[in-house]
Amino acid sequence: MVETSSVKEFQPNVKALRANSLRFERGSRRVLDGVSLSLEPGVLVSVLGANGAGKSTLMSILANELEAESLEPDTFAVTLDGEALQALGVLRQARKRAVLPQMPSLGFDLAVREVVEMGGYPFPHLDTGMLESLYWRALAYANAVALADRRYAGLSGGEQQRVQFARVVLQVLAARASDPQAGLYLLLDEPSASLDPSAGRALLAATRQLAQDIGVGVLLVLHDVNLAALWSDRIVLLHDGGVLAVGAPCDVLTPAAIKSVYDADVQVIPHPVHTGTPLVVFSR
Known part of the structure; x- marks a missing residue:
């Protein structure tokens, strides 16, 4: 693994959602082998990799939907603010992390x-007035205020995705209202896949705003390297079951790394609009 980040990984007593040298197998195939990742409050991290690289598997492990083991002796595979994720219980997890x-x-x-107010289920102690306020805030973040009076089944796929995004936004907003000091985390697996370019950009902008506004750590699984470059503080590049590189977009998205992961020839140039952001140009 090429370490390109100045962020110190796996420091004790620091709030973070951490994967600690994960190993996960499906049958005889090792999907993840020694994958480590750290997501801190207020930071947006994107996970990139080719199809089958283990991106969604990693997300499922962090969401406690799959169980992995750590290659490090006497170490929990996944920890949330220093505690073993599996030991927290469903309710405590839901009050700190939305998926x-x-x-x-x-x-x-x-x-x-x-649908949106399902995000408030882990917080029955919040009064009706607070939940009403959070509902409209969540819709605003998701650019879904115009959908407030609609039926979910009558929405398009992209509109349904925006409503589902509002649901998890309400969950982290409620968590912050319940505990102003809590470490909070939002896990999004390809959230812009069913959205048009404008709606996808708005959703990613909202995740960035959430990180800034309430200090939630955001983990995104993406396929679009340029979207990851534009919105991420840090990128984790998966390849052959491991982490090929982790760090700032300009350090990770190199022609050599992209060739290794995607078997594609690219040019990486400075973004013409966003200073300090790389723009990856794929060959035909």
Whole structure:
């Protein structure tokens, strides 16, 4: 692994969601082998890699949907603010970490309000007035205020994705209202995949704003290297079950690294609009 970040990984007594040298196998195939990652409050980290690199598997492990082991002796595979993730219990996890899967499913014809307010379920102590305020704030972050009076089943796929995003936004807003000092984390697996370019940009801008406004750590799984370059503080580049590089976008997104991961020839040039951001230009 090429370490290009100045961020100190795995420091004790520091708030973070951490994967500690993960190993995960499916049958005889080792999907992840020694993968480490640290997500701190207020930081936006993107995970990139080719199809089958283990991005969604890593996300599922961090969401406690899959169980992995650590290659480090006497070390928990995943820790949340220094505690073993699996030891926290479902409610404590939900009060510190929200997850938006790649294809969220909902089999009931609910009102948009009912879907979004699911994010408030872990916080029954919050009064109706507070939840009402958080509901409208969440819709605003998700650019979904115009959908407030609609039925979820009648929405397009992109509109449903924005509503689901509002749901997890409400969850972290409620968590911050409940505990102003808590470490909070938001895990999003390809959140812009079903959105048009404008809506996708707005969603990623909202994640950045959330990180700044309430100090939530955001982990994004993305396929678009230029979106990752534009919005991320740090990029984790997965390859062959491990971490090829981790660091700032300008350090990780090099022609050599992209050739290794995607088998594609590229030019990396300075972004014409955003100073300090690389722009990856793929060859035909």
